[in-house]
Amino acid sequence: MNRPPIQLIDSEADMLANLAISVEQRLPQVSELLLDEIARAEVRRAGDIPRDVVIMGTTVEFVSDSTGQHRTVQLVLPQDEDISNGRISILTPVGAGLIGLREGQSIMWPDRGGREHRISILRVDQTTVTA
Known part of the structure; x- marks a missing residue:
């Protein structure tokens, strides 16, 4: 599967890898997807x-x-997940698919049921990031 290039912050990559490994037994699909994204x-x-x-x-x-x-x-x-307020976890299939993408990029990505969908990034706002 050909996926677009992605970028991660070094400290986030380490933290997300540890998080993905910690849920490997409970959430094997998301763990594998996230680890694959970090690796590439x-x-x-x-x-x-x-x-x-x-x-x-x-x-x-x-x-x-x-x-x-x-x-x-x-x-x-x-x-910090709160679906009703639009906050989605990195440990969801769509969350793992969004990390590292840029405005204008698209990615073929599986949903919870394993069906592939194209997700296209329209706008990114980093001003909501807290240090």
Whole structure:
């Protein structure tokens, strides 16, 4: 499967790898997807990540090409997840698929049922990221 290039912050990559490994037994699909993304990412210092890249805490607007549904969500750690307020966990299939993408990029990505959908990034807002 040909996926677009992605970028991760070095400290986030390490933290996300540890998180993915910690849920390997409970969430094997998401753990594997996230570890695969981390392994293929270009890992950079925080100051070298462009402002249009999805990082933890980013608010991102995307569209599922198969359904046409537009969503705007904030990508968060599992303990901060709150679907009703638009905060989705990195440990969901869509959360793992969004990390590292840039505005304008698309990725073929499985949903919880394993069906592939194209997710296209429309807008990235890093101003919601807290240090």
